[in-house]
Amino acid sequence: MEHICSSTSGKVTSMTSQSWVADKAVAMLKKDPTVVAVKILKDLQDEHHVTLNYHTVWKGKQKAATGLYGSWEESFRMLYNYKAEIELRSSGSIVEIDTTTHEGEVHFSKLFIAFKPCIDGFVNGCRPYISIDSTHLNGKWNGQLAIVTALDGHNWMFPVAYGFIESENGDNWAWFMNQVKKAIGDPPVLVVCTDACKGLENAVKKVFPQAEQRECFRHMWHNFQKYFHGDVFGRLWPAARAYRPEEYQHHMAKVFDASEKVYPYLRDYHNLLWMWCMFNPAIKCDYINNNLAECFNAWVRDIKDLPIVQLADKIREMIMELFRKRRMIGERFTGIILPFVIHQLNAKTRGLGHLKAKASADWSGEVKNAYKEDERHVVKTLTHECTCLQWQHTGKPCDHALAFINVLQARNFVNMEDYVHEYYSVSRFRAAYEGVIEPLTDKNQWPHVDTGFVLRPPIPIGKKKGAGRTRKQRIKSWWEGGSRKGSLNKCRKCGEVGHREAGCPQNGTNKRKSRGKKNPSPWFDVSVSNAVPSTPTKSNNDATCSGPGAVTRSQAAAQASPGPVTRSQAATPPPKPPAKEKKKKMTPKRKKLSDL
Structure with a gap:
């Protein structure tokens, strides 16, 4: 029997609804919380032989995530319970929550987490060097994930602390740095490496005034390139990598001679340390870039859209597995x-x-x-x-x-x-990962904390959420390949590279016709004066003298030379009419308070 019904495999049907996708996506999210909607769409189409709309899959994934992790509002309400669970399971860990009050309601503001094994590992096994940075969150809350990383003996990234702040301003960074000081203390020898954020720079100077503060040379170099161009300025690289002050001064002298504006620019905008010759030798770290923070950002890149409690707990889980793996590596090391x-x-x-x-x-x-x-x-x-x-x-x-x-x-x-x-040494490496990040129970078993208020999401003061979904991919700057600088255009007509279709040589050399004036003068129109009348008219003398009043200069010239009006005569415009006086607008006077 021949089938005559149409197939639905190539059509987007209403049977595959958002709820159907959410039911199928729960298992995928449990297996991999970082799975994207494109992967879910492809797997469902291959398994069930249906054609899905991407928007339907994306909405279904959001429903599945809400059912699995809870809503965003509930995530903020669970913060104090999560804090109590960490303090119960991991004694000595620091968890601080900062709130703000607005119109009688308590809103979340900032969060700081530092586990006890991370604090002890930094003090006992790492060099006195920390890198601080933040990265944007991709969820419904457009906050910042602030991180503190250190360097172990193997030159691996060592997580010290992390937290969440609303934005990168001076007050938020000052609060965060005070929590960092509470965790690691005030070491006699310490280096803090940051990027070009002024709020963070001032906070470090205020909280750790004795610390050596370094600036990421990569950020400084790309800011420098916006104002200074030329091969001679490339000497900043060998100057930054010079251990001896004499070599550094040799390269910088060439840079200063190239432009007298370089020295005041570096003094006013990049006055932190970015050169080897000025680093403290006791640190035993000659990093001029803030790569440690970038490593952490890449590490958590795929989970930044989770709700805040789930994101904080996922990072804890990743640190727990990292410590276990490196602890096992350290146990296999031999020697000193x-x-x-x-x-x-x-x-x-x-x-x-x-x-x-x-x-x-x-x-x-x-x-x-x-x-x-x-x-x-x-x-x-x-x-x-x-x-x-x-x-x-x-x-x-x-x-x-x-x-x-x-x-x-x-x-x-x-x-x-x-x-x-x-x-x-092997002993220092083992000391860094000696502590154990304690496992936690699920949120249904966390201690219930009665704070007397309901913690609500942050206040979006001064921020306006844009249309559409929250951007997850950061807009790259020009030095990261995010602009069209250096790219070549391809012509759609001839297929050659280097020009567009409008400027293609195959178009020929025909010039465009020049356009006339868009707005000719309203009191004189050359086209009208040069037009040939279609019906017999009076002579020029009659035409020029038909109007009452004094004879103008153009009329006198027309009377002196009878016949058709020449081009020079037509080109002589009559005088502009006198401007009309504008009537004053009469507005009623304001009444005084005494007259009311």
Whole structure:
């Protein structure tokens, strides 16, 4: 029997409603909370052989997420219960919630979370270096996820604390930095690296006045390029990577000579530290970029649209798994120094044939560069020093120190672990991840906290939500490839690159006809005066003298030369009519309060 009914596999039907999609998407969200609507649409079409509308799938996913995680309003109401659960399971952790009151209602403002194992791991196992930044949230609340990251001995990103603020202003950053100080204390030696945010910069200066504050050179460089162009300004890169002050001053002198505006610009807008020669050698970290914060942002990129409690708990879960994984890695390490550091130094020793070392003692010597006869550095192995200053800043032997150590190793046994700083030791790495992030129960088992009020979502003061859905992809700047700078146009007519269809050579050389005036003068129209009358008219003398009043100059010229009006005569415009006097608008006077 032949089927004559039409197929519905290629049509968008009403049977696949949002509720149907939500019912199917719950299992997908449980398996992967970061799944996107496009993936759900493709899986449902392949499995059920139906054609779905993207808008239907997106709405269905939102319904499934609401049923799975709860509404956004409920998420804010659960914050105090979540705080009590963390304090119950992980003693010593810091969870602070800040609120504001508006028209008798309490609204959420800020949140800060620092787990006890993260605090102890930073103090006992990491270098005194923290990177602070924030990233936009993609959910219904357009707030900021603020993060504090550190650096372990393996140069891996170490999460210290995180939180949520409404926006990047001075007050919010000051509150957040005060919570950071409450968590890690006030170390005698500390470095804080930030981006170009002035609110964060001022907050760090206020809360940690003794700390060394560094600025991300990448952000500074791209801001610098907006005002200064030329190859000579590229010397900022070798200047930033110069350990010796003399080398830094050499490159900056070339930059200052190129433009007298460079020095006041750097002094007024980028007065933080971004050059190696000014860093504190005790930190043993020569990072000039804020890459640690960018690593954390990429780590949580796919979950930033979750409700606030679910997002905070998801980050806790990710940190818990990270600690367990790295704790297991640390247990397999042997020796004193981390294996990757030893492998790195051994690899560098294979390309040092151009360095010639001569020893004055078993702990002191000089190293010459065969390619540069005028370059010579002094190495002191007892104090871990080299005149190039790289060993002091990084905590690992530089090329000159490695060349001298090879000379010592030829005479007697030398242990490379004796020349590496303690920050790269296995014991410090294990101490960083020794603590355990405690697991938590589900929200139905959290302690119920009676605050006496209902915590509501933040107040959208000064912000207007745009039309449509919240943007999830950040608008890239021009130096990230977000603009059309450097791109070529392709002609749709000939297919060649470098021009558009309007300017295609195949269009020929025909010029456009010039247009006349859009708004000719209302008191003189040349087209009317030059028009040939279709019916017999009076002579020019009669025409010019028909009107009463004094004879004008143009009329007299027409009378003196009878016949048709010439072009020069027609081009002479009559005088403008006198402007009409504007009548004053009579408005009633205001009544005084005494007359009422």
